[in-house]
Amino acid sequence: MTSSTPRRTVLAAALAAAGTAATAAPAAAATAAVPDPSAAPGRAPEPGLVDNRFWSSYTDWRCGSAAGARAVAGLRPGLVLDSPAGRTDYTDPHTGRTSAWEYASWTSPVHTPTVPATEVIASWNAHTPPGTWIQVELSGTYSDTTATPWYVLGRWASGDGDILRTSVDDQTDGRSTVWTDTFAIDDAASGLRLASYRLRLTLYRTPGSGLTPTVWRLGAMASDIPDRFTVPATAPGPAHELAVPRYSQNTHVGQYPEYDNGGEAWCSPTSSQMIVEYWGRGPSAEELAWVNPAFDDPQVCHAARFTYDHQYQGCGNWPFSAAYAATYPDLTAVVTRLRSLTELESLVRVGIPAITSQSFLKEELTGAGYGTAGHLMTVIGFTPEGDVIANDPASPDNEAVRRVYDRREWENIWLRTKRYDANGKVRGGTGGVCYLYWPARPTSGQRGVLRSLGLA
Template sequence: MTSSPPPGASSAARRTVLAAALATVGTAAASSAPASAVDAAPGRRPRTSSRLIDNRFWTSYTDWRSGTRAGTRAVASRRPGLVIGTPAGRTDYTDPHTGRRATWEYATWTSPEHTSTVPATEVIASWNADTPAGTWITVELRGRYSDGTGTPWYVMGRWAAGDGDIRRTSVDDQKDGRSAVWTDTLAVDDPATGLRLAAYRLRLTLLREPGTRLTPTVWRAGAMASDVPDRFTVPASRPGLARELVVPRYSQNIHIGRYPEYDNGGEAWCSPTSSQMILEYWGRRPTAEDLAWVDPDYTDPQVCHAARHTFDFQYDGCGNWPFNAAYAATYDGMNAVVTRLRSLTELETLIRAGIPVITSQSFLATELTGAGYGTAGHLMTVIGFTDGGDVIANDPASPDNAAVRRVYRRREWENIWLRTKRHNAAGKVVSGTGGVCYLYWPAHPTSAQRRALAAVGVR
């Protein structure tokens, strides 16, 4: 990040606990990474084979009938899901952000153990769920190390679409001396030891107000495991596509000062602004009733809505990766996951099928011609490629909506997105995101879209 970052860059220091920890263990993954978190990470990661990413998502009726259930049941429909059947019991929860203590009925589902095709240094969970008022869910993950021992059950998120019952939240200070959860990412502390996460299980807890027939519905849950390579540069790819998708353009910067309780207003809203662009590309947007809380004098109130409904009250920001995917999936018939891509060629495959991609990257102002800013973590939306192969992006870090469409040099953009190590403005070695992206697509995609998703390992 530049010494005085422009409004378009992600917010400055947020994960102070994470920053201190990273300085100690020398590894990390920070979502929409705040400066203090990323800049504290020396980033030791070993080189691995070219197959670096494994995705496993449970989505089918057969999936939901597998594993271990306590009070949940699978629902067979055009979009199969998991719901509360007969609750397994009651539990008390004190919301750390409001102090409110309440009793909830709960039911659980624990997945079968998934052995990753990639012994991993990082695992990021994603989920798609409907959580009507009076309900919420907890997503947990337990890993098995390559030496046969296991992690604790780590909370990967406590999620509700609204904020009236609980405040959606990540959980800090989860660690076992060999791995830790950094907001939304489970990471091995020191990959140089050779220790990896070989397998994992997910546990979903569905909760509701006692004595009601309410239920959350979970349609998709899973994770992306990756063995993050150690690289400052990536091989250059050859252009393979010239196509531009027509995606709405929204600037986060016009929202600066609006609703500062959600991470300083639009100054740090790159992630929800990008999410809103893609949702509207797929024809989804909030209703007038949804937007009734927004000041009617504000333009693009749906961006304010997205910021509020992706906000992580522990992280104190809108950049929690799975929370953005979960928000996208609250819209009718939408799928959403967090994953990694290995190359611009894979991104071209998705654009060819009509699927735009939200990408996470960090860079100095001198590393991306035409950006006009540097950032320790920023989300933008790739919507196409020029005839010469350059990247066409809707960059929310723009002064107004008309300026959002940008063309970035292919080689520069490719490297800042896919690398996992970089030098910051002080010359210090810090981490990069290594191809992290959000994918949003319809629950019932076309055959071409299905093939494109399968080609990048997502089903």
């Protein structure tokens, strides 16, 4: 069930589809290499590991530096292309087509995260009508006061008629690298960190059209998660379960192989579609007209097409997944990290499910029935015993999607940053990466939890 297309490096924890059966790793090495610090349940999450900074208010947009872009007020403030700052040609690397574009830009104020970072992942929420697209870049200052170059974190449009959305490979200065969607320090053990950063947003439109993208939210998660094979155990909170639609990626095996080899690799778009529909949104019949009418759940095919990264050759680009969700009316979406299962429980209690990224051997997650180098699933609740209730798209059919996974096993495979593969080699883990989608106007309870995580 894994995709054969190129994958990002282990450092960025590739989002290959789940389902490749894993042979057993050397058990003694996996259990004895690193002491397990989890003997004290209920420990608070470690402070200072994750910093979130997002620009989304009218004041935020006015505080940046604009060249031809303008802030607009309203119930959902945003940034638009007002008067072009220039004109440029762009040759799409995936079609070879060269087109002229007018552009404007906005650069954020310098942000100094509470944690000097080894990794940064940006995300954005935008509307790009046909004839428009956007580019997001990052530049920063290292802890030794030297500067990074400007790195492209994504060239994005909600559709695929003007440009093909894409990440950009081969971006490095020998000290940091962009791995598909993740800025990362090359040698974290050296002590080098990213001390501050700016984001630059460029808005493009067809010359003379008067069109504009609208960007409602732009920001990033910066983190310095220590290397760890195990994480502290947490005590269970109250039981709670959300009524989230269930979709299996495996019912789409062989469909539209041009998008990451087909449904067997669609864990990310399938998970995103479940949460989009949980919030009462989804594509219209007109938007689904391109899908073969013989296919069940055509909205999953739609999500795969419109999250596909043509450079990565997959549907697992984290920011592109969040950006897809935010194309639906009044949905906010971010990519972040959580520090503990307790934080995830707090979100579920106020009605916000999470799409989590994890990798594991078959024997490391009881009942999964597969091992994976990287997989997305949707956490929808917790049992009275504290076990994790997940809608796992790596299931044979929709009815089988709801799973209950052992709390301690699931907590560890999600939050660790190091693991052993089937051959006993050390590989990376995602360290708590997740996508969060919620209404643009959340309830007071939801706002309180989001604020506690630096997201509202």
